[in-house]
Amino acid sequence: MTQDATLPATRMVPLREGMFRMPDRLDAPAGLLGDRCRKCGESFFPRRVFCAACSSGDMEDVEFASTGEIDTFTIVRQQPPNSVMVPPYAIVRVKLDGGPGVQTVVPTEDLAGVRIGARAQLLIRRLKEDDAGNTVVSFMARPLA
Amino acid sequence: MREVVVLGAGLHRFGRFPDKSLQDLGREAIKNALDDSGVPFPDIQVAYVGRVLAGMGAGLSVVSEMGQTGIPVINIEMACGSSTSAFREAYLNVANGVYDTALVVGFEKMQRGMLQISEGTSFQSVMGLAVMPAAYALQAQRYMADYGATPEMFAQVSVKSHKAGALNPYAQYQKETTLEEVMASRMIADPITLLQCSPTTDGASAVVICAADKAAKYAAKRQMTVAGWATGSGRYERKGEGKGEGEADAETGAGEVERLAHQAYERAGIGPEDVDVTQVHDAFSPGEIFMAEGLGLVPKGEGARAVWEGRTEINGDIPINTDGGLISRGHPIGATGAAMVTEIFRQLTGEAGPRQVKGGKAKVGLIHNAGIGGVNILVFKR
Ligand SMILES: [Zn+2]
Numbered sequence: 001m002t003q004d005a006t007l008p009a010t011r012m013v014p015l016r017e018g019m020f021r022m023p024d025r026l027d028a029p030a031g032l033l034g035d036r037c038r039k040c041g042e043s044f045f046p047r048r049v050f051c052a053a054c055s056s057g058d059m060e061d062v063e064f065a066s067t068g069e070i071d072t073f074t075i076v077r078q079q080p081p082n083s084v085m086v087p088p089y090a091i092v093r094v095k096l097d098g099g100p101g102v103q104t105v106v107p108t109e110d111l112a113g114v115r116i117g118a119r120a121q122l123l124i125r126r127l128k129e130d131d132a133g134n135t136v137v138s139f140m141a142r143p144l145a
Numbered sequence: 146m147r148e149v150v151v152l153g154a155g156l157h158r159f160g161r162f163p164d165k166s167l168q169d170l171g172r173e174a175i176k177n178a179l180d181d182s183g184v185p186f187p188d189i190q191v192a193y194v195g196r197v198l199a200g201m202g203a204g205l206s207v208v209s210e211m212g213q214t215g216i217p218v219i220n221i222e223m224a225c226g227s228s229t230s231a232f233r234e235a236y237l238n239v240a241n242g243v244y245d246t247a248l249v250v251g252f253e254k255m256q257r258g259m260l261q262i263s264e265g266t267s268f269q270s271v272m273g274l275a276v277m278p279a280a281y282a283l284q285a286q287r288y289m290a291d292y293g294a295t296p297e298m299f300a301q302v303s304v305k306s307h308k309a310g311a312l313n314p315y316a317q318y319q320k321e322t323t324l325e326e327v328m329a330s331r332m333i334a335d336p337i338t339l340l341q342c343s344p345t346t347d348g349a350s351a352v353v354i355c356a357a358d359k360a361a362k363y364a365a366k367r368q369m370t371v372a373g374w375a376t377g378s379g380r381y382e383r384k385g386e387g388k389g390e391g392e393a394d395a396e397t398g399a400g401e402v403e404r405l406a407h408q409a410y411e412r413a414g415i416g417p418e419d420v421d422v423t424q425v426h427d428a429f430s431p432g433e434i435f436m437a438e439g440l441g442l443v444p445k446g447e448g449a450r451a452v453w454e455g456r457t458e459i460n461g462d463i464p465i466n467t468d469g470g471l472i473s474r475g476h477p478i479g480a481t482g483a484a485m486v487t488e489i490f491r492q493l494t495g496e497a498g499p500r501q502v503k504g505g506k507a508k509v510g511l512i513h514n515a516g517i518g519g520v521n522i523l524v525f526k527r
Contacts, residue, residue, distance in 0.1 A: 016268045052381040074282035074334045082265040085273030103274055116290045138272055
């Protein structure tokens with residue numbers, strides 16, 4: 001029997017609780033969990049308790065589209081302290097379809113195709129293993145050909 | 146509010162001084178500023194201190210090196226904008242008659258390596274998103290796409306900055322560099338190479354201010370007047386899209402600067418066309434370009450070309466960062482703002498020596514200093 005590469009060897013845990021809908025396998029589309037202001041309509045990721053635009057506390061939870069367009073990018077070439085990402089990797093700002101702009105990373109193997117205006121898919125990717133041996137995952141972008 | 150003047154300024158050279166303490170650095174800068182102003186330390190009524198990384202009560206431990214006169218010593222922190230925040234508080238209190246004289250101090254000792262801008266355990270840190278040069282690089286990439294600027298134009302900021310730094314005995318780097326060297330230095334975050342990043346630095350700066358009507362008794366041969374100011378933090382701009390946490394838009398965003406510059410110009414009764422010499426926060430090379438535009442010194446989209454054509458050099462029509470700026474003078478974060486005031490003081494009093502702009506006839510100086518969380522603008526007149 002061939003092993004499915006998208007099934008993690010150990011239990012998957014999110015980098016931070018409540019940031020995205022947790023799938024049962026790696027490389028699944030990442031639905032980011034944010035919120036929208038009922039008063040002024042502005043949407044946010046990560047969630048805010050009070051709206052940054054109008055300070056209203058009347059917020060509703062939203063799951064955003066996992067696709068969007070790369071608005072800008074840079075390639076990080078030097079290891080930042082405390083990060084598990086290995087350079088070179090990209091930082092991209094993705095304007096999600098019908099949602100807010102979010103910053104995330106593109107790992108080395110997906111760098112081809114990173115450019116302003118490219119379509120991108122947010123995916124749940126392996127970030128690291130924690131002390132308990134769990135597979136820690138977070139959302140990353142992959143440019144669509 | 147009454148008129149307030151700067152009577153003197155002084156620095157401890159910027160660089161790396163592992164064998165010196167904060168007290169050593171601060172004492173020298175304060176002594177130089179007091180001597181420059183003619184104001185004896187016992188006449189100083191209050192001290193405002195910009196500092197970031199030092200521990201509790203660091204301001205008092207440095208200022209009291211000059212004597213224990215019982216004055217209030219107020220510690221102020223706004224990351225890389227700390228000592229212009231200290232300057233503004235000192236200015237407002239003197240202008241409002243609370244004190245007649247005030248000392249502004251900035252100091253810092255820094256570790257080598259990338260500056261930590263977020264809690265080490267935040268998701269941005271772990272995911273590699275909390276990278277300061279990347280905040281500038283993301284905007285630089287967008288700027289290149291929008292306006293057809295090239296990586297060489299950003300690199301030219303560093304060439305120009307080193308050329309000015311070579312003329313400044315207080316600068317961390319006093320050596321010129323070529324466009325080829327800047328472009329060939331290690332890539333940090335495209336298009337920003339190592340020589341386009343401000344270094345980590347040890348240093349100290351100090352400025353003495355006084356109510357204009359109390360200044361006559363001091364031996365200062367010359368002075369400059371505080372003509373305008375503005376300060377604020379990043380304001381949410383409704384674009385139909387949220388901004389992700391960790392974006393330093395107040396620091397790199399020209400929009401915020403436009404709003405504050407307008408306020409400062411209005412208070413000073415001038416426009417950007419009246420400015421003779423400018424200091425901007427070039428923590429990374431794109432900073433000079435974005436801020437030249439944000440301050441209205443050049444139209445939007447023309448900043449990169451202005452640098453490329455030499456317009457921001459010491460002998461250009463809009464001289465910027467004549468002391469080498471953050472990139473070459475160095476960036477000891479708490480000390481940077483008061484060092485900017487020091488350079489504008491030298492320029493407006495005609496004491497800038499080989500760095501002097503406009504044949505010593507400069508009348509209006511402008512400062513933009515930013516830190517995570519906010520922006521300070523200051524306008525001075527001779
Ligand atoms: Zn709202």
